[in-house]
Structures are given as C-alpha cells and as structure tokens.
Amino acid sequence: MRTIAVDIDDTLNNFTQTLRATHFAYHERYALPPALFDEYLERLRNNTPVDEALLSTRFAYFRARIHLECYQRAEARADGVAFMQWLKREGWRIVICTHRDLRTAYAATKEWLEQNHIPFDYLFRAGNKIVFCRLWGIDILIDDNMFNVVYGGRYGVRVFYPKTAPKTSDSPVTQESGARGFETFDQLKPWISV
Amino acid sequence: MDQRVALLEAFYRGLPTDRAKLETSAHGFEFLAHLQTRGIQLEYGELTTSEVLHKYKVTHVSAAQVEQFLDWHVAKLCNVCLYFDRQANPVLSFNLDNDNALNNTQLIPEVELAKSSLVAGLEALDCKPLVIASGRGYHIWCRLQAAIPNQRLYQFMIHTGAAALLAVQEQGLDQHKVKLNLYPDVRIQDLVSLRLFGSEHAKNHVFSRILDGTTLLDERGSWAYFERHLALRTIALATFDKAYDAVVPPIG
Numbered sequence: 301m302r303t304i305a306v307d308i309d310d311t312l313n314n315f316t317q318t319l320r321a322t323h324f325a326y327h328e329r330y331a332l333p334p335a336l337f338d339e340y341l342e343r344l345r346n347n348t349p350v351d352e353a354l355l356s357t358r359f360a361y362f363r364a365r366i367h368l369e370c371y372q373r374a375e376a377r378a379d380g381v382a383f384m385q386w387l388k389r390e391g392w393r394i395v396i397c398t399h400r401d402l403r404t405a406y407a408a409t410k411e412w413l414e415q416n417h418i419p420f421d422y423l424f425r426a427g428n429k430i431v432f433c434r435l436w437g438i439d440i441l442i443d444d445n446m447f448n449v450v451y452g453g454r455y456g457v458r459v460f461y462p463k464t465a466p467k468t469s470d471s472p473v474t475q476e477s478g479a480r481g482f483e484t485f486d487q488l489k490p491w492i493s494v
Numbered sequence: 495m496d497q498r499v500a501l502l503e504a505f506y507r508g509l510p511t512d513r514a515k516l517e518t519s520a521h522g523f524e525f526l527a528h529l530q531t532r533g534i535q536l537e538y539g540e541l542t543t544s545e546v547l548h549k550y551k552v553t554h555v556s557a558a559q560v561e562q563f564l565d566w567h568v569a570k571l572c573n574v575c576l577y578f579d580r581q582a583n584p585v586l587s588f589n590l591d592n593d594n595a596l597n598n599t600q601l602i603p604e605v606e607l608a609k610s611s612l613v614a615g616l617e618a619l620d621c622k623p624l625v626i627a628s629g630r631g632y633h634i635w636c637r638l639q640a641a642i643p644n645q646r647l648y649q650f651m652i653h654t655g656a657a658a659l660l661a662v663q664e665q666g667l668d669q670h671k672v673k674l675n676l677y678p679d680v681r682i683q684d685l686v687s688l689r690l691f692g693s694e695h696a697k698n699h700v701f702s703r704i705l706d707g708t709t710l711l712d713e714r715g716s717w718a719y720f721e722r723h724l725a726l727r728t729i730a731l732a733t734f735d736k737a738y739d740a741v742v743p744p745i746g
Contacts, residue, residue, distance in 0.1 A: 353594060403685050437522070
C-alpha cells in the first residue's frame with residue numbers, strides 16, 4: 301500500500317487568509333486588556349511574534365486561542381477535498397501530518413476534516429516532517445513549509461507544494477530541491493503515480 | 495504480575511485506564527496495526543523534535559492491555575501517561591517545570607525553591623506528598639483515600655501552588671520562570687496526561703527518581719519508597735477537608 305502525508309494549514313485550507321481577514325471581537329476569555337489584544341492580533345496577522353524569554357506567556361496563550369478559532373473557521377480547498385477522496389478510492393494510506401498541537405487541537409481538527417469529507421487514516425503532529433516521513437517510510441509529502449520544500453528531496457522525500465500558499469508564493473524554490481509546485485490538486489495525480 | 499505493576503495499579507487506582515498516552519521509540523504502521531488488532535484506537539500520534547520519540551494517544555484500551563502497557567512501562571520499553579477522570583479523582587499532582595524558552599532542561603533555583611516551599615506547605619497541612627524528579631522539574635503527587643470532585647482538588651492546588659510561588663517571589667527570585675501545571679485541571683482535564691512513576695524521562699532518559707527529603711534516591715530506593723508511601727501516606731478525607739479549609743477562603 302502506498303502512503304502519502306498531507307499537511308492541513310495553507311495546503312488543504314486557507315489558514316493564513318482566515319487569520320488575516322477574520323474579525324475577532326474582543327472578549328475577556330482572551331485574558332488580555334483590549335489594547336494588548338489589538339497589538340497581539342496585529343502581530344499574529346503579520347507573523348511578528350513577541351520575543352519572549354519564557355514559554356508560557358500571555359502571547360503564547362492568545363496565539364493558541366486564535367489559531368484554534370482559525371482551524372475551525374478556515375475553508376477547505378474544493379480541489380483538495382476531491383483529491384483526498386480520489387486518494388482514498390485509489391487505495392492510498394493517508395496520513396494527515398501537521399504542526400498543530402493536537403493535545404488542544406485534536407477535536408477541532410478531526411471535526412473539520414469530517415465536516416469537509418476529507419478522508420484520512422492517521423493524524424500525526426510532527427515537529428520535523430522530513431524526519432517523520434523517513435521514519436515511517438513515506439516518500440511523498442504535500443506541504444507548504446519552505447523547510448520541507450527545500451530539504452525534502454535531499455532526504456528522499458518528494459515534496460509537492462501549493463504555489464499559492466503564502467509561505468511558498470513569497471520564496472523562490474530552486475530546481476535542486478526536487479520539490480514541485482502545483483496550482484491545482486488535479487495536477488498531482490499523475491505526478492504521484494510515478 | 496510484576497510487583498512494580500501491582501504497585502502502580504494500586505497507587506493510581508481511580509484514574510481512567512480506557513485511554514492513555516504512550517511515549518516510545520516504537521513506530522511504523524506495523525506497530526500501529528499491532529495495537530489496533532487488540533481493539534485499541536489511535537486518536538493521534540506525535541513525533542517530538544528533541545529526538546526520535548513518538549507519543550500516541552490511544553483510546554478503547556482494555557484492562558488486560560493496560561496491564562501490558564504497565565509491563566512495558568516498568569521494562570522501560572515505553573512510558574505510560576494517564577489522563578484524569580472528568581468528575582473526581584483520588585490523586586492530584588503539581589507539575590513544576592523550568593519555563594525558560596531557551597535551555598529549559600536545567601533544574602533552576604526558582605523551581606527548586608518552589609518545590610521546597612510547596613512540599614513544606616503540604617506537609618504542614620498533614621498532606622505528605624510523593625516528590626518525583628521529572629528531569630527539569632518535579633511531579634508532586636498526593637494520594638487520597640477516595641475520589642474528590644475535581645473543582646475542589648483544583649481550588650486546593652491553586653491556593654497551595656500560589657503560596658509556593660509567592661515564596662519564590664519573596665526570596666527575590668522570578669516566579670515567572672516556574673511553570674506550574676495542576677492535575678486534574680478543570681479547564682483542560684481531557685487534554686493533558688501525566689507520566690506515571692517508574693518511567694524514564696522522554697528527553698534525558700533519566701529514571702523518575704523519588705526525592706526523600708533532600709536525597710534523590712536511586713531506582714531501587716525509589717521503588718521501595720514508593721511502596722512505603724503507598725502503604726503509609728495516603729491522605730484521609732478528613733485530613734484533606736481540614737487542609738482545604740485551612741488554605742481555601744470560604745466563599746462570600
């Protein structure tokens with residue numbers, strides 16, 4: 301059985317667009333004064349995190365809360381959904397491979413996948429997806445993270461990335477990486493069948 | 495049954511065993527299939543960044559399978575972490591860690607002082623805890639005679655924990671460097687689990703040694719202490735109630 305690993309955020313969904321465009325109303329559940337709420341939200345949207353010496357901070361808590369809301373609100377790519385359903389019909393083993401903290405995001409993630417009729421066999425969080433794919437014998441990864449795009453090929457993982465994702469659209473991808481960008485998920489079908 | 499497994503089952507009785515988190519280097523689809531043939535379901539897996547360590551949250555675990563997990567645990571093939579009951583529990587635990595973003599594997603003075611203050615505070619309340627070195631901090635357990643509602647446990651822990659952090663501040667140290675997590679935490683009780691005694695720390699592979707006063711016991715000594723603590727230091731409900739009343743201000 302062939303196995304494929306597929307990322308969620310900015311690959312199967314529009315996470316960054318959701319983060320930037322959604323109106324998040326101030327609420328005391330964020331445990332912040334209003335001015336700090338506005339500042340932190342702006343930082344999240346611009347991807348300029350607070351440089352802090354500690355792990356458990358108000359910004360870290362706020363980021364987790366807002367990200368969780370985005371996981372729930374983000375829209376699935378229709379061609380991505382159709383592609384995942386095609387994978388299932390073709391007998392692929394599907395591993396959803398994400399950076400999300402699944403301790404807190406598992407329920408929302410599973411619900412979102414089910415609501416969008418996205419089939420999967422396993423759900424994994426991996427700090428380093430290339431290492432994960434190598435350990436688990438997975439040679440195909442669909443992901444927008446530039447680290448994986450640049451280094452996957454070097455370690456035997458063929459990486460396909462959405463050209464329209466914020467991370468990959470801003471950065472040039474060299475030929476040597478072996479990674480290949482796609483505009484629609486349909487393009488992937490012949491590429492991964494090789 | 496291995497005597498150590500029996501001790502673990504006795505100490506942690508009352509914690510749900512239909513779900514658990516396993517920390518292990520074992521991985522691969524054959525490993526998952528091995529679990530699934532026993533009726534176990536994988537909620538999610540995780541590959542940590544520190545090294546090749548996998549964590550699996552498993553559900554639908556049978557009583558027989560839990561015992562096998564504990565066999566693996568004492569044989570150091572994996573670490574078993576258990577979740578807490580959603581309503582009431584007969585154990586509670588404070589988890590003290592170094593919260594520095596960089597180099598958080600060191601045991602820092604702030605954590606040491608918080609631990610000492612917390613242990614002294616609990617002992618003054620006649621609630622002698624079991625103190626386990628976790629690598630970068632401590633797990634401080636209290637075993638109770640019977641299950642107590644989580645909200646009541648949480649209130650007790652919030653107040654005793656805050657007093658310990660205040661002691662850190664009063665000594666001129668930064669209490670913010672100490673991460674204090676409480677188990678069961680009424681806000682996230684289904685989300686977080688805690689490693690059982692007898693494990694090796696995931697990052698540094700150091701056995702979870704028990705602290706006897708100021709002496710860190712070796713593995714054998716720790717098991718002997720664990721057995722004595724189980725036999726002699728379970729906190730009676732009346733004692734807990736008295737301690738609760740002493741630290742938690744009455745409402746209104």
